[in-house]
Amino acid sequence: MTTRNLWRMSSAGSLERLERRTEELPPPRAGEARVRVQAIGLNFADIFACLGLYSATPRGTFVPGLECAGVVEAIGPPREDEGSSGSALSPGEPVMVLTRFGAYATALNAESRYLAPIPDGWTMAEGAAYPVQSLTAWYGLMHLGALAPGQVALLHSAAGGVGLHALAMARATGATVIGTVGQADKIPLLEARGLARGQVVVRKAKGFGAQLDVALAAVDATGFDVVLDAIAGPFFLPALARLAPEGRHVLYGAADFMPKGRHPDWLRLAWQYLRRPRLDPMKLMDTNRSVMGFNLIWLFDRADRLPAAMSAALALSPAPPHIGARFPFDEVPEALRALQSGRTMGKIVIEV
Structure with missing residues (x-):
């Protein structure tokens, strides 16, 4: 047994249920490695899970x-399908860890299949900030969206963690990008990443379609080939209406549903749900457009595909991720509230 500190939810439903605890961690089981954690990446899915609004949220405490x-501390025995050679990992190796919940801890046991070496020259914080959002960008934009050279992509929340990876991947592919942000103070970050001012839209719920028309005209385009959408809400249908024939609208989040407080406002959410965008499949056929949705948790059930997916993401977005804010381990609740505000840029990282 080894002792670890962690942040545990007694049950989903309110951020106030997040408590810091000290617990014992058993030795790693077959196919697992124990990692001493040095940095943790935060994601919107963490907040939705804590609030009970995420379909993959575990029941009960989590x-x-x-x-x-972090750094590999111990290796469990090999799985039956690994043979006698076991894991290729070794104690002392710095690794990035994907885990289906459990990362808010100073140590954890994780399946070796979900661990990857940290690229040379990267810090632990950069390693913790990379996997989820880069894989999300690659899977949505490149795998499902099939973005190709010369095409036009609309990236919502372009100054966020996923958005910055998607921007790098689109530019590496030779595509033209229009990015949206929620606040004007995020524009300089996107300009530094190669977007002209006319390619950045500060979203407004009223008149968003007209904003997109101006941005399309600025890049001499008539429609989008791919929309990568983490917002939905009132911004969904205007973007969908501007898809070119054969265009793909890829939905991977619904940030418009993000509660503002520490627990959900169920009346507000119910009203938003009733007013959510509705689609007519027949019109999709008439206009030759596609709408796709995904949840990255699905890839956790396909561990065999993760190494190739990570290699593809690193090939298109090889630079260390942009870290917009850092918090100590004691301030996880404050970090979550900062992420919930929607005002941060890049990635929020907890440093242990």
């Missing part, structure tokens, strides 16, 4: 967190 980085 430790939030989908990714972290």
Whole structure:
């Protein structure tokens, strides 16, 4: 047994249920490695899970967190399908960790299949910030969206963690990008990443379609080939209406549903749900457009595909991720509230 500190939810439903505890961690089981955590990446899915608004949220008590980085401390026995050679990992190796919850801890046991070496020259914080959002960007934009050279992509929340990876991947592919942000103070970050001012839209719920028309005209385009959408809400249908023939609208989040407080406002959510965008499949056929949705948790059940997916993401977005804010382990609740505000840029990281 080893002692660890962690943040545990007694049950989903309110951020106030997140408590810091000290617990014993058993030795790693077959196919697992114990990692001493040095940094943790935060994601919107963490907040939705804590609030009970995420379909993959565990029932009962759980430790939030989908990714972290640290040093391998111990290796469990090999799984039956690994043979006598066992894991290729070794104690002392710095790794990035994907985990289906459990990352908000100073140590954890994780399946070796979900661990990847931290690229040379990266810090632990950069390693913790990379896996979930880069894989999300690659899977949505490249795998499902099939973005190709010369095409036009609309990236919602372009200054966020996923958005910055998607921007790098789109530019590496030779595509043209229009990015949206929620606040004007995020524009300089996107300009530094190669977007002209006319390619950045500060979203407004009223008149969003007209904003997109101006941005499309600025890049001499008539429609989008791919929309990567983490917002939905009132911004969904205007973007869908501007898809070019054969265009793909890929939905991977619904930030418009993000509660503002520490627990959900169920009346507000019910009203939003009743007013959610509705689609007519017949019109999709008439206009030759596609709408797709995904949840990255699905890839956790396909561990065999993760190494190739990570390699593809690193090939298109090889630079260390942009870290917009850092918090100590004691301030996880404050970090979650900062992420919930929607005002942060890049990635929020907890440093242990």
